[in-house]
Amino acid sequence: MSTPTATRLQAADASVTVLSNTPFVTDWARRYFGPWWNAFDVPAGSVCAGPLVTAGIDDKTYAHLLALVTSCPHDEVTYARTRLLLARDSTGTITGVSPEEGLAYRSEQRGGHVTIAGRTPERLALATARIAREMIRAALLRDGWTLLHASAVVRAGRALLTFGSKGAGKTTTALLLAGRGAGLLANDRVFVKAVGDELRVLPWPSAAAVGLGLLDALGLYDVVRDRLVGGEQLHPTQHQDVTDALLAGRREPLWEPGGKRERKVQVFPDQFGRWFAMELAASGCAAGLLFPRIDPAAVPALVDGERTLGEDDFMSGATEDRYPDLFGLAHGVDGGGSGPARASVAGRLAALPHHQVVLGHDIAANADFLARLASRI
Template sequence: MSTFTATRLSAADASVTVLSNTSFVTDWARRYFGTWWNAFEVPANSVCAGPLVTADLDEKTVTDLATLVGARHHDEVTYAKARLALTRDGTGVITGVSPDEGLAYRSERFGGRVTVVGRTVEPLALATARIAREMIRAALLRDGWTLLHASAVVRGGRALLSFGDKGAGKTTTALLLASCGAQLLANDRVFVKIVGDDLQVLPWPSAAAVGLGLLDALGLYDVVRDRLKAGERLHPTQHQDVTDALLAGRREPLWEPGGGRERKVQVFPDQFSAWFGMEPATSACAAALLFPRIDPAAAPTLVDGDRVLGDSDFMSGATEDRYPDHFGLARGVDGGGSPLARSAVAGRLAALPHHQVVLGHDVQANTDFLSKIAESL
């Protein structure tokens, strides 16, 4: 008879419980979400109400659900970069099968109860964490939070948010400040909500993508390489070419074939503290906005400009592009928050101090410069 274990996640007033017949899944959830979303073990026999993700390692059930979906009219879609056959019955139950990953999904009660079944344990753990995160996201957005495309660090409970497109320097800014005493709240996105007179900020736990060149410039390359050589692992979404480059000691950036996107190191959330000594923050009040830009030949400095928040600074769509809301978790809420909440947050953010900065390739000069800005919060 299977023994079940359970982990509960909570962020603000949103919570989800992960229940599984293999402890690898619930251990993974506690590790992945950690202090960011207050992940802790709960007795499996206490799980009776509230949003729930049940994760079963059960090859037969995957086969049975694949047969069921194949016998019905179904749509062929993409989810988490994998094929997904998807069908919905007359009661609103959504069933999906991902043959490439050996996974099956069943969503009930308008996305409030989701079952994930897998043939092998690691894909099951990744898929379960992904669903649990999307359920938390949906609950927070329904409660008036918005989701910004920004990194964030915290000093004394006050958050400095950095905005910009890919390559602008959001990750560089966050990691430089976290390396000199600031707490790391988010690498790429944050939840924000007006609470009284404050603009509250919550983290979005996820693997962080850090380029090999940036990792080297920050003095973290050898830490990662030594850990890998000792048998530890980075996040499994990392491309094998990146792992091979690290083990071989190659430090130059890696690019997808044809000059596409850079292939980066994928760091678990908990590895920022365990490997790099960068402590996490779990919440803060927004205090200032930073708009960085990288110019390799420049000395770090403040620059004039009229950069303000735009639509690209808010996450949008039912969910992010890799994880469309195929399982009805969002219940119609936009992936970046309601228009009313977004407008209110944008107004509050516009009233905060704005700093447009240029950063060069001198790491120590960048760190000293950014620290002075952070200390002024």
């Protein structure tokens, strides 16, 4: 068995340590969370307290937990889009097993220590990163942070948050500004908390979903395709049809059957720097809000309107159907933050400059316009 390795993640005052007998797992955590959540290695022998995820390739433990769950009363639920068998005992320990993925979870100490036994390194690494992120999220929410559905960039410490429904242009806006020197803080959601006179913003690390058409329009398509042809990989949550389209050189948007949801390229956080020369930002203070919309024929400009923050701009437990808190990590806090925290953030955001913008299909003109606007906020 390999010598255990440990990686610690730190976001504001929240931290979690990933300890594993499989270096692939800790390497993955360090790569995935990177500068966004200050991922760094620590001596495995020094890990003795604090939130902890212990993960390893361990067929024996997996088989034991599978037998344990199936031999007692249990629920069958969906977690991470797959079947999970879930059991709770009188001590508060929660055990879950995903037979299809070959993963077994055991949550103890009210979610302060989660053990994961897996049968393959990649699935184990994905599950470990997911649980570690949920533990950080739970700690931040208990500490008064709230979670917004927004992209964000940072320039000179000042964060510009972009809101909108699917297809409004949140990702487009963030990537255009990151391509002009702003630090990319988040592609889809951010943590926000009122601290003194500031409204502080933290990233939510995740793979970024970028459509094939947008990737091409941004001038990044050939970079991604060349990397794939050269043997590098994108995030494993990417659908195989997207990989096949890239390798075949197809650039048009790719849709799921029924045409309601676009299948997108899934970019690792570290690939923004290595592939696209875009820097990641670890924090900022909110300075302004953007509400974009896309009109193919439009010249980019400020437009009139009354768009302001709504309930849909805040994440909530109802929106977290993919990763419900089945392992008791949140201790009853809603997935988007407490009511008082949300009200405090909403009030502060309402006082910041709001800008409604229209963007066209001229990428260079969009980038010039957004860069000028951001420089004034």
